[in-house]
Every structure is written in structure tokens, then in C-alpha cells.
Amino acid sequence: MIDLLNIQRVSSAQIVRQFGVIQEKLNEKNLIVTHHGRDKYLLMDISKIESLLNQCKNNCSNCQAYPLPIDLMNESFLSVDLDFSVLDANASACAYLKVERKEAIGKRLDHLISGFDDSLIKAKMAYAAKSGEVESFDAPSPLYPGNWMHVRCFPFRGGAGCFFVNSTARLPLDHRFVQLTALEEALSASGSMGRALLTPRATLVQADPVLVELLGLSAAVLEQTMLSHIIPASHRVAAMQQVEQVLSKGGTANFATKFLTNAGVERPVNVTLAQLREEYAPSGALMLVSPMHN
Structure with a gap:
């Protein structure tokens, strides 16, 4: 028997970095x-x-085997026919509707949801059934x-x-993400401030x-270059102390230093750092760089 409750959560970032493990x-x-x-x-x-699937076929003569164990999902799932009568609903959807599954099956959604x-949800479900298209959206809960x-x-x-989830708490974060994306695009368009990410190892x-x-370096050369390698020795210790403080302790830093250009010139710059965090641990820092004019 498969133990479907033996579940561990991993972030998408962990998948990218540690797929082999x-x-x-x-x-x-x-x-x-x-x-x-x-x-x-x-996964x-x-x-x-x-x-x-074999267990389902062997144990349930009328079973409609789902490709995923939907009752273990945090997302609510329900399916309806063209009259909006419920064909199936998982445990999360039943909890949301405050009904047991046996009470929900066969009932029209307008009888379950005032x-x-x-x-908007009804209109989108009707459109999906008729058009064959998939749509994702946020909507007020009816x-x-x-x-x-x-x-x-x-x-x-x-x-x-x-599939549906309560997104009330997430919407402000989505709006904030849109604002930050616009800010990033504006900074790039200004041409006066450079941007890069630092890994936890300051590359x-x-x-x-x-x-x-x-x-004056190519993007390929800069990729995975240690930040300390483009800071002159005379400024390296002081600058890297600020960098390590942000990477390990969090918070932000703003300081003046110099970067070595491809021509060997020491270019005065102002550096701003802010730590980036995944769900459980720091994942590096965002670095903004603006040239300082003598």
C-alpha cells in the first residue's frame, strides 16, 4: 500500500538548485x-x-481514477456538468463549501453557494466547458x-x-510584485543605475x-564572477564586510566603493544591497550600482 501521507514540501528554488538530491x-x-x-x-x-491507479482499478469497479490524489491537495477541486451539478469535489472543496462530499455530489452549485x-466563477466555468480553454483569474468569493x-x-x-484557493492574503503581495517589477524596469530604462543579483557566496x-x-565586460564574463574580484584591493575589505553583513545577517547596506573596469580603470560607484530570502533561508542579495562622478 502506498503511504500518500508521507509528504515533504520543497520550494521551486530548491528544485532548481538541488534536483539531483x-x-x-x-x-x-x-x-x-x-x-x-x-x-x-x-511530485x-x-x-x-x-x-x-492499479489499486483504484482493482478495488473500485466504478472508480474514475484521477491522475493525482486530489484529496491530499491544499487546493480545492470540484467538477460540474453543463447544468452546474457537482460531479466530484475533494476534501478541501467540501470544507470550503461546508458540506460532506456525499451531500455535494449531484447538487447544483447555486444550491450550495449563495x-x-x-x-464571475460561473461565467468562466461555462466558458471553459464550451470553448475548451483554460483560464486563471482572481475573483471575489461568492x-x-x-x-x-x-x-x-x-x-x-x-x-x-x-481548482481554487483563498487568495485574500496573497493579493497585496501580487500588487507589490507588480510595483517592484515596474520599478526595476524604470531603473533599467534610466540608464543610470545597474543591477545584478548576488548569490549567497557573493558571486x-x-x-x-x-x-x-x-x-565594460560581457554578461557572460560577469556571470558567476566573485564580486570581490572586481573591487580593487584597497577597497576590498571594507566593501566585502558590508556585503557579508547583508548576506548573512539580512537588512540593507549602502556604501561607496570602486569597481575595476575592463580597461583597468578604478570606477567610483555607489552600491546598495538588500538581502533576498526564500521561504526558510537567505538566497542572496539584490545589488544596485550607480556611478559616482568626481
């Missing part, structure tokens, strides 16, 4: 991949999935006033299915064109 864990555990703290995907060894007929839901609607077995990654031009 994580791949070995699949022999022992099922892994839920998170993105910005939200459960997004379930399971293919042999476990095949065994699970205001469903006038909701059941809990003041709350928001993030919903994914898709065609499903002649009707429509949807440069993702240097933008402004910083590349400032140093």
Missing part, C-alpha cells in the same frame, strides 16, 4: 513543490502513480464576502473543473545591460 528523495517521499509559499505541484515516483449565478479566490477553470469530462548573476556597460 530531491530526485533521490522521491524513492521515499512524495514531494509538494511550493512557489512563493503556495502549494503548486505534486511522485512514476511507479507509485502506476501502483495507485450568489453563484451572478458570480460564499465569503470580503474574501478573494484564485481560480483555474478548465474543460473536464464533458463539463468543467476548477554575480543576472547582471543587467547597464552594469555590463559600466564595467
Whole structure:
């Protein structure tokens, strides 16, 4: 019997950095991949999935085997026919609707959710069923006033299915991300401030064109270059103390130093650093660099 409760959560960043190690864990555990703290995907060894489907076929003569164990997902799932009668719902959806599964199956959603007929969710589910398209969106909850839901609607077995989660707490973060993205684009467009990311080991990654031009080096050369290697010896200790403080202790730093350009010239610059954090640990720092004019 497969132990479906033997689950470990890993971040998408961990998947990128430690795929080999994580791949070995699949022999022992099922892994839920998170993105910005939200459960997004379930990773399971293919042999476990095949065994699970075989168990379902052998034990349930009328079972409609799902490709994923949907009752273990934090996301709510439900499916409906073209009349919006519930065909199935997982445990999370039933908890959200405050009904047991046996009570939900066969009932129309407008009987379970007050205001469903006038909701955006109904319109999107109907469109998904008829058009065959998949849509993701945020919408006000028709059941809990003041709350928001993030919903994914898709065609499903002649009707429509949807995954949904409470996104009320996440929306301010999404808005903040949009603002930060716009700020980053504005800084790049100004041409006066360069940007790069520092890894926890203080190596440069993702240097933008402004910083590349400032140093006279190609992006390929800068990638994975130690920051200390482009700081003159006379300024290296003081600058790297500031860098290590941010990488290890957190917070921000702003200081004047010099960078070595490709021409061997010491270029006075002002550096601003802010620590980047994943869910459980620091992942490096954002570095902004502006030239200082004598």
C-alpha cells in the first residue's frame, strides 16, 4: 500500500538548485513543490502513480481514477456538468463549501453557494466547458464576502473543473510584485543605475545591460564572477564586510566603493544591497550600482 501521507514540501528554488538530491528523495517521499509559499505541484515516483491507479482499478469497479490524489491537495477541486451539478469535489472543496462530499455530489452549485449565478466563477466555468480553454483569474468569493479566490477553470469530462484557493492574503503581495517589477524596469530604462543579483557566496548573476556597460565586460564574463574580484584591493575589505553583513545577517547596506573596469580603470560607484530570502533561508542579495562622478 502506498503511504500518500508521507509528504515533504520543497520550494521551486530548491528544485532548481538541488534536483539531483530531491530526485533521490522521491524513492521515499512524495514531494509538494511550493512557489512563493503556495502549494503548486505534486511530485511522485512514476511507479507509485502506476501502483495507485492499479489499486483504484482493482478495488473500485466504478472508480474514475484521477491522475493525482486530489484529496491530499491544499487546493480545492470540484467538477460540474453543463447544468452546474457537482460531479466530484475533494476534501478541501467540501470544507470550503461546508458540506460532506456525499451531500455535494449531484447538487447544483447555486444550491450550495449563495450568489453563484451572478458570480464571475460561473461565467468562466461555462466558458471553459464550451470553448475548451483554460483560464486563471482572481475573483471575489461568492460564499465569503470580503474574501478573494484564485481560480483555474478548465474543460473536464464533458463539463468543467476548477481548482481554487483563498487568495485574500496573497493579493497585496501580487500588487507589490507588480510595483517592484515596474520599478526595476524604470531603473533599467534610466540608464543610470545597474543591477545584478548576488548569490549567497557573493558571486554575480543576472547582471543587467547597464552594469555590463559600466564595467565594460560581457554578461557572460560577469556571470558567476566573485564580486570581490572586481573591487580593487584597497577597497576590498571594507566593501566585502558590508556585503557579508547583508548576506548573512539580512537588512540593507549602502556604501561607496570602486569597481575595476575592463580597461583597468578604478570606477567610483555607489552600491546598495538588500538581502533576498526564500521561504526558510537567505538566497542572496539584490545589488544596485550607480556611478559616482568626481
